[in-house]
Amino acid sequence: MAQAWIQKSAGNLNNLRIREIPLPEPVEGEVRVKVSHCGLNLADVFAVLGLYSATPKGSFIPGLEYSGVVEEVGPGKKTGFKKGDSVMGLTRFGGYATHINADARYLRKIPSKWSLAQAASFPVQALTAYYGLEDQGAISRMDSTGTVFIHSGAGGVGLHALQVCDHFGALPIVSVGSNAKMEFLEKEMGLSRDQIIVRTRRGFALELDHKLKRFNRSGFDVVFDAIGAPYFKPLYKRLNPAGRLIYFGSANFMPQGNKPNFARLAWQYLARDKIDPLEMISSNKAVMGFNLIWLYSQVDRLKRLYEDMMEIKWKPPLVDRVFPFHQAPQALEYFKQGSNKGKVLLQVEEN
Numbered sequence: 001m002a003q004a005w006i007q008k009s010a011g012n013l014n015n016l017r018i019r020e021i022p023l024p025e026p027v028e029g030e031v032r033v034k035v036s037h038c039g040l041n042l043a044d045v046f047a048v049l050g051l052y053s054a055t056p057k058g059s060f061i062p063g064l065e066y067s068g069v070v071e072e073v074g075p076g077k078k079t080g081f082k083k084g085d086s087v088m089g090l091t092r093f094g095g096y097a098t099h100i101n102a103d104a105r106y107l108r109k110i111p112s113k114w115s116l117a118q119a120a121s122f123p124v125q126a127l128t129a130y131y132g133l134e135d136q137g138a139i140s141r142m143d144s145t146g147t148v149f150i151h152s153g154a155g156g157v158g159l160h161a162l163q164v165c166d167h168f169g170a171l172p173i174v175s176v177g178s179n180a181k182m183e184f185l186e187k188e189m190g191l192s193r194d195q196i197i198v199r200t201r202r203g204f205a206l207e208l209d210h211k212l213k214r215f216n217r218s219g220f221d222v223v224f225d226a227i228g229a230p231y232f233k234p235l236y237k238r239l240n241p242a243g244r245l246i247y248f249g250s251a252n253f254m255p256q257g258n259k260p261n262f263a264r265l266a267w268q269y270l271a272r273d274k275i276d277p278l279e280m281i282s283s284n285k286a287v288m289g290f291n292l293i294w295l296y297s298q299v300d301r302l303k304r305l306y307e308d309m310m311e312i313k314w315k316p317p318l319v320d321r322v323f324p325f326h327q328a329p330q331a332l333e334y335f336k337q338g339s340n341k342g343k344v345l346l347q348v349e350e351n
């Protein structure tokens with residue numbers, strides 16, 4: 001048997017329950033991973049609250065990524081893994097478990113010198129940053145003045161997006177939610193204060209102009225936005241011609257408490273920013289969106305994407321906080337507050 005966190009009915013963080021689940025022998029193409037760490041993603045919070053459209057119907061186990069050690073290999077064709085290998089994996093839900101029978105196509109060996117905690121902080125963040133900025137944002141095709149705006153630069157995805165910019169020689173300008181995160185980015189990522197905006201609703205547009213002027217840039221070539229209104233329009237306005245605004249999350253929809261306030265969400269939804277396609281033609285700008293979960297069914301494309309992104313010399317991921325596995329609701333509650341600098345993880349305790 002394994003243990004897993006199960007959300008019987010989405011809608012409230014307090015509905016999560018830890019349960020024993022059967023663990024059959026791995027079949028052909030599978031390996032059994034004894035999970036060490038589960039990576040938390042904002043999508044987990046939205047799924048548990050019933051606000052994520054890709055969530056399976058009925059009860060489900062949250063979790064999109066993990067690390068661990070191969071315990072058993074299924075019979076038949078070669079998987080490329082053997083007992084004792086340290087691995088990191090992607091899963092379309094089911095990640096908050098002590099053991100996972102994983103389809104080997106979604107597992108990768110851990111880069112040498114990385115810990116299991118660092119490994120569980122990597123796959124979703126790095127793929128999101130790379131897919132968004134390179135596949136959609138075409139960052140490698142920018143010229144030497146390429147300028148990229150990134151929201152939540154100190155978060156899991158943000159820290160990887162900064163490394164993608166560094167790799168392709170683009171100038172990143174980021175927003176963060178607090179002074180503490182600004183100091184963290186200066187220290188850990190070598191950013192200058194001129195590259196960081198501590199977001200406030202009122203002064204945001206002015207701050208953007210100030211930063212662009214400081215670096216003598218006319219606007220942004222790529223905007224990497226997982227927050228949305230009220231920052232969307234000021235950013236869209238400052239896209240250069242041929243610029244791309246990549247929209248891939250809506251942290252602004254995060255409810256305050258343990259469950260959604262649907263009246264407030266409905267108001268927010270109706271009041272969200274909208275773009276006129278005719279205006280996009282005349283200003284020569286693009287708005288694009290993506291959900292990485294779509295790539296899960298595109299195995300060959302995912303493999304190519306992973307290989308391409310491993311050309312980057314990634315730093316070992318930065319971990320903000322590790323909660324014991326049995327404290328998943330507390331970990332989600334903490335993560336939901338948005339004060340994390342780096343990744344939040346669950347660690348499976350040894351029995």
Ligand SMILES: NC(=O)c1ccc[n+]([C@@H]2O[C@H](COP(=O)([O-])OP(=O)(O)OC[C@H]3O[C@@H](n4cnc5c(N)ncnc54)[C@H](OP(=O)(O)O)[C@@H]3O)[C@@H](O)[C@H]2O)c1
Binds near residue numbers: 042153226338342
């Ligand atoms: N489309 C996709 O396929 C895909 C895949 C992975 C992640 N994402 C999105 O990418 C974003 C970053 O994901 P992550 O897992 O790496 O998370 P993260 O950046 O580690 O944490 C989320 C960050 O969102 C910011 N935030 C802004 N408003 C917030 C609010 N009202 N409540 C809580 N946080 C708020 C906070 O940073 P600051 O306050 O510093 O800005 C917080 O640290 C998320 O929005 C996520 O949904 C999308």
